[in-house]
Amino acid sequence: MTFLAYSQKFTADKTYIKFFSNAxxxxxxxxxxxxxxxxxxxxxDIVFSIPIKEFEFAxxxxxxxxxxxxxxxxxxPKATFQGKISGYQPTATGxxxxxxxxxxxxHGVTEDVEIPGTMINANGVLTMKAKFMVxxxxxxxxxxxxxxxxxxxxVEVTVEFNYKSL
Amino acid sequence: MKKIFxxxxxxxxxxxxxxxxxxxxxxxxxxxxVNYVTQTFKGxxxxxxxxxxxxxxxxxxxxxxxxxxxxxxxxxxVWGLDGYPAVRLGLEYGIxxxxxxGIGRNFYxxxxxxxxxxxxxxxxxxSGAKSFxxxxxxxxxxxxxxxxxxxxxxxxxxxxxSTSDRMSYAAELLIARKFSSKFSAQIAPTFIHRNAVDxxxxxxxxxxxxxxxxxxxxxxxxxxxxxxxxxxxxxNSPYYNSVGGGLDIETGGHVFQLIFTNSLGLNPNTIVTHxxxxxxxxxxxxxxxxxxxxxxxx
Numbered sequence: 001m002t003f004l005a006y007s008q009k010f011t012a013d014k015t016y017i018k019f020f021s022n023a024x025x026x027x028x029x030x031x032x033x034x035x036x037x038x039x040x041x042x043x044x045d046i047v048f049s050i051p052i053k054e055f056e057f058a059x060x061x062x063x064x065x066x067x068x069x070x071x072x073x074x075x076x077p078k079a080t081f082q083g084k085i086s087g088y089q090p091t092a093t094g095x096x097x098x099x100x101x102x103x104x105x106x107h108g109v110t111e112d113v114e115i116p117g118t119m120i121n122a123n124g125v126l127t128m129k130a131k132f133m134v135x136x137x138x139x140x141x142x143x144x145x146x147x148x149x150x151x152x153x154x155v156e157v158t159v160e161f162n163y164k165s166l
Numbered sequence: 167m168k169k170i171f172x173x174x175x176x177x178x179x180x181x182x183x184x185x186x187x188x189x190x191x192x193x194x195x196x197x198x199x200v201n202y203v204t205q206t207f208k209g210x211x212x213x214x215x216x217x218x219x220x221x222x223x224x225x226x227x228x229x230x231x232x233x234x235x236x237x238x239x240x241x242x243x244v245w246g247l248d249g250y251p252a253v254r255l256g257l258e259y260g261i262x263x264x265x266x267x268g269i270g271r272n273f274y275x276x277x278x279x280x281x282x283x284x285x286x287x288x289x290x291x292x293s294g295a296k297s298f299x300x301x302x303x304x305x306x307x308x309x310x311x312x313x314x315x316x317x318x319x320x321x322x323x324x325x326x327x328s329t330s331d332r333m334s335y336a337a338e339l340l341i342a343r344k345f346s347s348k349f350s351a352q353i354a355p356t357f358i359h360r361n362a363v364d365x366x367x368x369x370x371x372x373x374x375x376x377x378x379x380x381x382x383x384x385x386x387x388x389x390x391x392x393x394x395x396x397x398x399x400x401x402n403s404p405y406y407n408s409v410g411g412g413l414d415i416e417t418g419g420h421v422f423q424l425i426f427t428n429s430l431g432l433n434p435n436t437i438v439t440h441x442x443x444x445x446x447x448x449x450x451x452x453x454x455x456x457x458x459x460x461x462x463x464x
Contacts, residue, residue, distance in 0.1 A: 011195070036192055036195065036196055037192070038188050038191060038192050038195075040184070040188060043184060045184050045185050045188050046185075046188075047185055047188045047189045047192050049189070049192050049193065049196070051199070053201075056463065057463065058459065058462045058463055059222075059225075059459035059462075059463065060221070060222025060223065060224070060225050060260070060263075060457075060459065060463065061222070061225070061419055061457050061459065063222075064204065064205060064222075067204065068204070068205055068385075069385050069386070074347050075347070077201075080189065082185040082186070082188070082189055083185065084185075102185070144384075144385045144386045
């Protein structure tokens with residue numbers, strides 16, 4: 001049983017997380033390709049770990065502000081998600097709708113979330129895609145008073161992870 | 167009903183345990199990382215002198231600094247604000263995240279000076295897989311003084327200065343540590359060489375040790391301080407050690423530094439060799455920097 005469960009674990013080998021903020025002064029986007037994730041196909045359990053300092057921006061100053069003022073990365077170096085995937089049929093191939101339910105921790109604040117997405121199973125390579133909004137306020141990410149309002153109150157997060165069997 | 171509840175509770179407990187285990191497995195698989203410390207100081211200047219910070223790759227910083235007349239000039243001069251005897255306009259460009267080049271145009275009273283410097287971050291404070299206690303940045307500056315002209319130079323004790331006579335050089339080794347997100351400190355041995363000086367009151371070579379610090383009050387506001395201790399003061403030197411304190415305020419792409427100092431020095435030479443006001447007789451001043459990203463990072 002244990003052996004069986006082990007063989008059904010998938011680990012992410014290619015990760016892509018993008019966030020996009022649409023605000024009056026400027027659009028800001030950043031990409032992170034240094035995350036990690038394990039998905040247990042047998043139980044549906046899934047975990048993500050996202051190193052905040054690996055978000056890359058077009059401007060050095062944006063990255064600096066993001067880490068120093070918004071995310072307080074020294075204190076909260078990682079964002080995590082742990083939960084369960086439901087609606088995914090391991091035996092089916094092709095694209096299927098699924099959703100992840102669980103606890104998302106960003107900036108040291110944990111929230112219960114449900115994220116709809118799609119899973120694609122093709123020749124043992126599993127691709128997971130999702131797009132959702134994150135409200136800064138939910139995670140106590142505040143905008144310093146002296147900083148111009150050049151970031152939106154909610155940001156769009158796009159996730160695309162490729163998994164291979166562990 | 168109670169049983170079902172207990173069962174559900176137990177199951178959900180098991181599930182989240184399973185996820186915790188999965189998370190542990192994930193963390194074990196992660197390679198140990200090197201965490202480099204960032205933002206030891208907010209800007210490239212602490213007060214008058216340089217900080218260990220370099221500009222990011224492709225960033226261009228425009229920095230302008232003013233120092234006013236001493237506050238002791240009183241209400242008629244609006245406590246010094248009516249006169250600005252020292253101004254520096256400067257640009258600095260990040261060639262890489264660790265290597266930068268800068269130029270500046272200074273005047274203080276009737277003297278004019280250009281400075282050109284290279285800044286390189288030799289070592290970075292880090293923790294994790296590779297641990298290093300401090301950030302070390304070297305700054306080399308060449309300065310050229312087109313003024314005073316020949317006639318005025320005589321009264322400065324250097325008659326008929328040649329191009330070489332107008333040159334001076336500075337080497338600074340900046341060593342800083344960010345002790346916490348609130349407190350950073352820097353020590354900087356500084357060496358100045360001037361080709362021509364008035365030997366009755368000045369040395370050709372000067373050594374000073376600069377001490378600087380930053381204490382963060384809020385996310386955008388810090389207290390800053392700096393002191394230059396001259397090691398080999400000429401017996402007849404009419405000059406003083408440079409000292410200053412102030413507030414560091416950051417908004418979007420700007421850093422505003424509101425400063426109280428006794429120095430008109432805005433480059434290493436004038437800071438060390440020409441601080442002409444007694445430490446108790448302070449001037450108000452400011453540095454304002456604006457950073458532009460010239461080339462995109464990715």
